[in-house]
Amino acid sequence: MGRGPVSGCAAAYGRIMRDDSRLPTSPGFWRSPLRGPWFTSVLGLVLLLGITVLFVTGLVSYAAYNPDLSPVNDKTPDKGILGFYLFSWPTHPHWLYRLDQGVHVTLGVTLIPVLLAKLWSVVPRLFTLPPARSVAHALERISLLLLVGGALFEFTTGVLNVQLDYVFPGSFYPLHFYGAWVFFAAFVAHAVLKVPAAVRNLRRAREEGELRPAPEPASARELVAPHPDPPTVSRRGALWFVGGGSLLLFATTVGQSFDGLRRTALLAPHGGADPGSGPNGFQINKTAAYAGITAAETDEGAWRLVVAGPSGTVRLSRAELSELPLHSSALPIACVEGWSTSDQWWRGVRLRDLAALVGYEDDPPDVLVESLQRRGAFRHAALRANQVADPRSLLALFVNGEPLTPDHGYPARVIVPAAPGVLNTKWVARMTFGETR
Numbered sequence: 448m449g450r451g452p453v454s455g456c457a458a459a460y461g462r463i464m465r466d467d468s469r470l471p472t473s474p475g476f477w478r479s480p481l482r483g484p485w486f487t488s489v490l491g492l493v494l495l496l497g498i499t500v501l502f503v504t505g506l507v508s509y510a511a512y513n514p515d516l517s518p519v520n521d522k523t524p525d526k527g528i529l530g531f532y533l534f535s536w537p538t539h540p541h542w543l544y545r546l547d548q549g550v551h552v553t554l555g556v557t558l559i560p561v562l563l564a565k566l567w568s569v570v571p572r573l574f575t576l577p578p579a580r581s582v583a584h585a586l587e588r589i590s591l592l593l594l595v596g597g598a599l600f601e602f603t604t605g606v607l608n609v610q611l612d613y614v615f616p617g618s619f620y621p622l623h624f625y626g627a628w629v630f631f632a633a634f635v636a637h638a639v640l641k642v643p644a645a646v647r648n649l650r651r652a653r654e655e656g657e658l659r660p661a662p663e664p665a666s667a668r669e670l671v672a673p674h675p676d677p678p679t680v681s682r683r684g685a686l687w688f689v690g691g692g693s694l695l696l697f698a699t700t701v702g703q704s705f706d707g708l709r710r711t712a713l714l715a716p717h718g719g720a721d722p723g724s725g726p727n728g729f730q731i732n733k734t735a736a737y738a739g740i741t742a743a744e745t746d747e748g749a750w751r752l753v754v755a756g757p758s759g760t761v762r763l764s765r766a767e768l769s770e771l772p773l774h775s776s777a778l779p780i781a782c783v784e785g786w787s788t789s790d791q792w793w794r795g796v797r798l799r800d801l802a803a804l805v806g807y808e809d810d811p812p813d814v815l816v817e818s819l820q821r822r823g824a825f826r827h828a829a830l831r832a833n834q835v836a837d838p839r840s841l842l843a844l845f846v847n848g849e850p851l852t853p854d855h856g857y858p859a860r861v862i863v864p865a866a867p868g869v870l871n872t873k874w875v876a877r878m879t880f881g882e883t884r
C-alpha cells in the first residue's frame with residue numbers, strides 16, 4: 448500500500464541523478480576520451496612493480512634499525528606479528544642501507560605522477576552509485592577505500608617527512624609503518640583481482656591497435672566516457688606526460704645520493720643543502736645547535752667517555768682515546784630521509800677494542816650508546832654484537848684527516864658499516880657493553 452508510487456519515485460529520482468551529467472555520480476560527467484582499460488592497466492602494471500619495491504625496501508629499512516634488539520631502537524613497539532620478518536642487520540656490504548633507503552625515497556617520489564594518473568584514470572569508479580549493491584560489493588568498495596586512502600596516506604607522510612622533518616602528531620615511524628601494512632594488504636587484494644584483466648587489456652590493445660588517439664569503444668568498460676570530448680592528446684602522449692613528470696621528479700631527487708649531483712637535488716632539502724667545504728664538508732642531519740650541545744660540555748677538559756661493562760667502568764678523555772690503537776674505515780653516512788654521502792675516511796678506536804677494555808676480550812656483545820644530545824630522536828641507540836665486532840666499526844675522532852667538527856659529533860661519534868645514519872650516534876657520552884636497555 449503506497450509503496451509502489453514511492454519506490455517508483457525513488458527509482459525515477461535515482462535514474463535522474465545517474466543521468467544528470469552535471470554530477471560526478473553520472474558516467475556522462477566524465478568526458479575525457481583518454482580514460483579506459485588500456486590507460487589504467489599500463490599505469491597499474493607500473494605501480495605493481497614500483498609499489499612492491501617500495502614496500503620491500505621500506506620493510507628492510509625498518510629491519511636496519513634492529514628494532515627487536517632494544518626498545519630504544521624501536522619506534523613501533525606495538526607491531527606484534529608485523530615484526531615476524533625481522534632479522535639481524537648485517538654490516539656487509541657497507542653501502543647496503545645507502546642503496547635500500549636511497550631507492551625507497553627516490554622511487555617513492557618518482558612514482559607520484561604515476562599514482563596520481565592512476566587515480567585520475569579510475570576516478571569515475573569512485574563515485575559509482577549505489578555505493579554497494581551487495582555484501583561482496585560493499586567489501587570490495589571498503590578495500591578500495593583502504594587502497595586509495597592508504598596510497599595517499601603513505602605517499603603524503605613519506606613526502607612530508609623528507610620535506611619538513613617530523614611534522615606529524617606523534618611519531619612518523621608508526622604512522623608510516625602501520626599505514627604501509629594496511630595499504631599493502633589492500634594493494635595485494637586489488638592486484639590479485641586486476642592483474643589478469645590488466646594483462647588481457649594490454650594484449651587486446653596490441654591486437655586491436657588501440658594505441659591510436661581514437662576513444663576506446665564505449666562498450667569496452669565502464670571507465671570509458673559514454674559522451675567523450677574530442678581528444679586533444681593521444682593516450683600514448685598522456686603516458687609520455689606522466690613519464691616525463693616522473694623523470695623530472697627523479698632527476699631533481701636522485702642527486703641527494705651522489706656527491707657530484709647534490710646541487711641537482713632540488714626536491715631533497717635535507718640532503719641537498721650545501722654542507723660547506725673542507726674535510727668535514729659533507730651532509731649532516733642534526734646540527735650541534737639543534738641537538739642542544741654546548742661547547743662547555745664537549746671541551747677537552749670537561750668531556751669524558753664512560754665505557755661500562757662487567758669488569759667495571761672506564762672514563763677516558765679525548766686525548767686518552769687518541770692514544771689507543773687508531774684505525775681507519777671508509778664508510779658513508781646514509782640517512783632515513785634518503786640522502787647519503789660517498790665513503791668518508793673515518794679514524795678512531797674500534798668498538799670491539801672499547802669492549803675489550805671492560806671485560807669482553809674475545810666476543811664483543813651488544814652495546815647501548817648514549818649521546819649528550821638533548822633534542823631529536825635517537826638520543827640512545829643500541830648496536831648488535833655483529834656490528835660491534837666488525838673491525839670497520841669505530842668510535843671516530845677524526846674524519847678525512849681532521850678532527851670532527853661539532854656538527855659531525857665532536858668529540859667522538861660512532862660509525863658502523865651499513866647502519867642507518869641515526870644509529871651512528873654523535874656526541875657520544877657513554878657506552879655500556881652487554882646491555883641494550
Ligand code: HEM
Pocket residue numbers: 483484487488490491492494495496498562565566569572573591594595598634637638641642644645668669670
Ligand atoms: C596505488 C595503487 C593503486 C591504486 C590506488 C588503484 C586504484 C584503483 C581504483 C580505485 C580502481 C577502480 C576500482 C574498480 O572499479 O575496480 C582501479 C581499477 C583498476 N586497477 Fe588499480 N589501483 C592501484 C594499483 C593497481 C595495480 C598494481 C594494478 C595491476 C596491474 C591495477 C589495475 C587495475 C585495473 C585493470 C583496474 C580496472 C580498470 C577497468 O575497469 O577496466 N591497479 N584501481
